[in-house]
Amino acid sequence: MATENPKTAKEKSQKALQPTAVTSEQSTFDRKAEEMKAFLKRNPVPKEFLN
Numbered sequence: 001m002a003t004e005n006p007k008t009a010k011e012k013s014q015k016a017l018q019p020t021a022v023t024s025e026q027s028t029f030d031r032k033a034e035e036m037k038a039f040l041k042r043n044p045v046p047k048e049f050l051n
Helices: 006-017 021-042
Strands: none
Touching: none
């Protein structure tokens, strides 16, 4: 495995420490989607709403 350029690794770590608004919104969206999936597993949608 090739060793990574230290500057590139440093830039990546800085990016990881500073999440962008898109990343933050996306993680919130993903969390809400997982919550909705879990909710629907516990409470299936009545068949009359699926027509």
